Amino acid sequence: MRTRVRTFGIMALLGAVLFCGSATLAQQQQDFSKVQIKVTKVSGNIYMLEGAGGNIAASIGEDGIVIVDDQFAPLAEKIQAALKDLKITDKPVRFVINTHYHGDHSGGNEPFSNAGSTVIAQDNVRKRLESGGTAGNGGSIKMETKPAPKAALPIITFEHDVTVHLNGEDIRALHFPSGHTDGDSIIFFPKNNVVHMGDDFVRYGFPFIDVASGGSVQGMIDAMEKASAQLPADVKVIPGHGALSNLDDVRAFTKMLRETSAVVQKAINDHKTLEQMKQQKILEPWAKWKGDFVNEDAFIETLFNSLTGHKGEFMKHN
Numbered sequence: 001m002r003t004r005v006r007t008f009g010i011m012a013l014l015g016a017v018l019f020c021g022s023a024t025l026a027q028q029q030q031d032f033s034k035v036q037i038k039v040t041k042v043s044g045n046i047y048m049l050e051g052a053g054g055n056i057a058a059s060i061g062e063d064g065i066v067i068v069d070d071q072f073a074p075l076a077e078k079i080q081a082a083l084k085d086l087k088i089t090d091k092p093v094r095f096v097i098n099t100h101y102h103g104d105h106s107g108g109n110e111p112f113s114n115a116g117s118t119v120i121a122q123d124n125v126r127k128r129l130e131s132g133g134t135a136g137n138g139g140s141i142k143m144e145t146k147p148a149p150k151a152a153l154p155i156i157t158f159e160h161d162v163t164v165h166l167n168g169e170d171i172r173a174l175h176f177p178s179g180h181t182d183g184d185s186i187i188f189f190p191k192n193n194v195v196h197m198g199d200d201f202v203r204y205g206f207p208f209i210d211v212a213s214g215g216s217v218q219g220m221i222d223a224m225e226k227a228s229a230q231l232p233a234d235v236k237v238i239p240g241h242g243a244l245s246n247l248d249d250v251r252a253f254t255k256m257l258r259e260t261s262a263v264v265q266k267a268i269n270d271h272k273t274l275e276q277m278k279q280q281k282i283l284e285p286w287a288k289w290k291g292d293f294v295n296e297d298a299f300i301e302t303l304f305n306s307l308t309g310h311k312g313e314f315m316k317h318n
């Protein structure tokens, strides 16, 4: 389990670093030509695809294909090939739904839209892809994103929710404000009893909360509580990163978020500085959640910045 958590941490780190396009270390390590797309049947006609970057959900049926998230542009052909290899349909990927704007989830938008897919996302996903800016936890995690090309921008956007009626299912994307970012959606496949949580729920340990892009720990907790409350007990949960999960995994994650944010809030109320919180290792009881991407100190920063409203700067590129 430790090894798996570490691996996902590294993958998440590579994904997150790569979306800024300037991380030479990550680029040296990440060779997309070696990435293989692993396909897992989740339930009925819903599949999960893993390669590099965020998990993909795919609804494949008589009307064609709908995917949730599309990893990185260099993987688009492999993703298309993996979908075709299932030999369920010759019809194309008609829609791509982005769970949020980060490049390890939306990096394939351009090749998919050039191949005829329609990209759908919450309003703020389009805004952030269009402008570029700085993602980060308001502290040590900081990543630059460049403005995305026109073809990468979602052409259908929504404020609150949207439903795609295909393959006999009402695939619903519902916006949860200010969690991992300010443009997150959770995607429900009610007939198949599957949900894709995006990066509001991940399995690499302490989550990256992009407070610089309007994310907040309270929003992430709210999203997990509200989504869990409307899901059947035996729902299959596709996390933003990591292995297929269930509601108990989501509850354990949410409990950790609640407990760690309460501890940091108490320290803020006691007028402790961020440095003091790190020195006193106030998240030590939750050390098993620390990962290579977000360690204890980085998560203290995240919670501190989120709870005090320190968002870092949102830099707009020319």
Ligand SMILES: [Zn+2]
Pocket (backbone or CB within 6 Å): 100, 102, 105, 180, 199
């Ligand atoms: Zn993300």
